[in-house]
Amino acid sequence: DSGVTQTPKHLITATGQRVTLRCSPRSGDLSVYWYQQSLDQGLQFLIQYYNGEERAKGNILERFSAQQFPDLHSELNLSSLELGDSALYFCASTPEGTNYGYTFGSGTRLTVV
Amino acid sequence: KNEVEQSPQNLTAQEGEFITINCSYSVGISALHWLQQHPGGGIVSLFMLSSGKKKHGRLIATINIQEKHSSLHITASHPRDSAVYICAVSLSYGGSQGNLIFGKGTKLSVKP
Numbered sequence: 001d002s003g004v005t006q007t008p009k010h011l012i013t014a015t016g017q018r019v020t021l022r023c024s025p026r027s028g029d030l031s032v033y034w035y036q037q038s039l040d041q042g043l044q045f046l047i048q049y050y051n052g053e054e055r056a057k058g059n060i061l062e063r064f065s066a067q068q069f070p071d072l073h074s075e076l077n078l079s080s081l082e083l084g085d086s087a088l089y090f091c092a093s094t095p096e097g098t099n100y101g102y103t104f105g106s107g108t109r110l111t112v113v
Numbered sequence: 114k115n116e117v118e119q120s121p122q123n124l125t126a127q128e129g130e131f132i133t134i135n136c137s138y139s140v141g142i143s144a145l146h147w148l149q150q151h152p153g154g155g156i157v158s159l160f161m162l163s164s165g166k167k168k169h170g171r172l173i174a175t176i177n178i179q180e181k182h183s184s185l186h187i188t189a190s191h192p193r194d195s196a197v198y199i200c201a202v203s204l205s206y207g208g209s210q211g212n213l214i215f216g217k218g219t220k221l222s223v224k225p
Contacts, residue, residue: 002155002157033212033213035213042215042216042217042218043199043201043213043215044215045212045213045214048212056212058212088154090156092156101146101158101161102146102158102161102213103158104148104155104156104157104158106154106155107154107155107156109154
């Protein structure tokens, strides 16, 4: 157990639907990062939150959004799902925003059918 | 051209062999990370380094900042080392600081 908890582990849903992925960071970590891993694109950075505020955005689609709550857990919302959104979604946490080792969760495998 | 390039893409070795995986990058970085991803999918951070060399058990990671190159070495390889090894860099500038750019990974298979 890395200390970063992601739920659910697996999710199967239909095109056009909306899902929410949840991440609880390691205790004491203030930064949460979301990543998407697909077969054709590899790992890509989506978005970062630090202590409740958005810090940086990567290749995140407009259909996707995220937030970090006062207890520091984060949710990634994916809407109007398409087949191409099928991927592994990882979150990671660090103690502060930069230059610290990342601790990854075990990922959520999303399958859109 | 990708900002982070790894080689080789695939590597098959016999148990006990010395293994080297290479990573080159073309951007300014604050740190370089080596990650391990097993077939089950989970990602484990092996090393974070910004200079020199780090060692953990049979794993050694080196970085040459001037040449923008890093290597991951595995000594006395074992079948349990079979995994995908991913090089990632933390950018050193602006709002992207701290975010990771990933290489495509090296799939290592160690045969008994």
